[in-house]
Amino acid sequence: MKAIDLSVNFAGVTLKNPVVTVSGTCGFGEEYAPFYKPSELGAIAVKGMTLAPRLGNPPPRIAETPAGILNSIGLQNPGVDAFVENELPRLKAEGACVIANISGSTIADYCKVAEILSETDVDFIEMNISCPNVKEGGVAFGTNAKTVNEITSEVKKHTNKPLIVKLSPNVTDITEMARAAEAGGANALSLINTLLGMRIDLKTRRPILHNNVGGLSGPAVFPVAVRMVWQVRNAVSLPLLGMGGIASAEDAIEMLIAGADAIGVGTAMFANPNLPMEIADGIAKYMEANSIEHVADISATVQPW
């Protein structure tokens, strides 16, 4: 058979493999350098950034749960200008494909950040309308179809970059939000962000997270993510970046079969920093064993009952 081609075309951009490290889990790419280079990934989605620097939430910011974690970082970041000045040049010089993840308190904020990034050589803008950990903005934009449509179309007016809209699972019907983003002009969707959760310390009766509630990620959310990717695949024709609880090459392949065009790895990398490259290798082995030449030939091949 012909050689295996791990590359995927995602919203017009070629990723060398379908493995993306997801926003908030891989900093600005430098932190995991002892284990893999950002340029070895399909793409790196960098820490979510806002117009002005953000302090983030008080600790504790993380709590372990059965098969997962809760986090409430609160979008701590140095601001978009610091990213453009201090982080992006290094990432691009290394040859990384960069997904710039953005957040804001108002639609105008999102537009301004998108405008600033449009003048740079980031490869994608990923619009986070699903952060459960900030008081204003964030998920508030992502849980109402009308607002999803409005913010997507407004941000599109301010950028020439491919726009990925990151969807929240904390909604009654995620396909409604997916359709609204598509109608608003999104070039791709990423899903799922974290599920809102809570843990309480029995002795103190205080929530473990200082923010009281936080976002659940890790293997616990994987089946929810697979289900939502499958539903959204059947609802829109946009490319999908599937994420949520992926912890092995098998999980990644399952997510592709469900309908994803590329997959995101996050929480499971904390325990195994080599995981992103192990997943890329595992997908290659699976393709070899099953005589599959292109990753796209795995995507959306689920055979529902």
Place this chain on the structure above:
Amino acid sequence: MNYKDNGKVLQNRRIIDGAQLYDMLIECPEIAHNAEPGQIVHIACGEGTTLRRPISICETAGDCVRLCYEVRGKGTKWMAERREGDTVSLLGALGHGFTPRDGKVLLVGGGIGIYPLLSIGKTCQNAKALFGFRNVSLINSLELFENNGIETSVITDDGSSGRKGFVTELLRDELTAGGVSQVYVCGPKPMMAVVAKLCAGFGVDCQVSMEERMGCGVGACLACVCKTMFRDNEGAEGEKYKRVCVDGPVFDAKEIIWE
């Protein structure tokens, strides 16, 4: 540099009967040879845990690291169940450790906070240890220090051994007597806050070892933060959350904003 290493457990013994304290020796040459005093290792604790557990290195000896830890939950329980010859996955040595100083230095430890102070105590020429424990039954591991020529003074909350009171009282006496060039502290946060304040009052430098619930251990996820004071290029003061896993665990006490 962060290494991921599979270490071999050479020993894992209960330290005292009255508490769930363990002393584990792990053979992991790359980490052991590169570790600095006060750094941590991040340990994968088997099935049922999503996160690694950060443990301060007590000391290094040849190809081994010594970890002294208390069983507090699922992860440390798993660690306590490891037997000689078992394999443990470690990331390390992580973070910014203690900086050695000349002259008389004090190691101020409370409870299990005494262990991370051993390496720096051994590194410094003239170290004295001031330790606080809840009661006499919990006093342990003094020989680790004394065998290295470090004099120890102990105080207990209930007076069941030595003086009755808190370790901060021993520190106040030492600082009053004078001649101290540096204080290293590790223990419960309220105790460290008092130590930091005392040192500031006497104009003595103090390095604190901070603890927070940790995620990645490499500085990427921003979970394990503590609030610090920082000055920007124009000299304006502001607050910033710094990462315990890479910016710490050891910080200059003057930097920390105690809450």
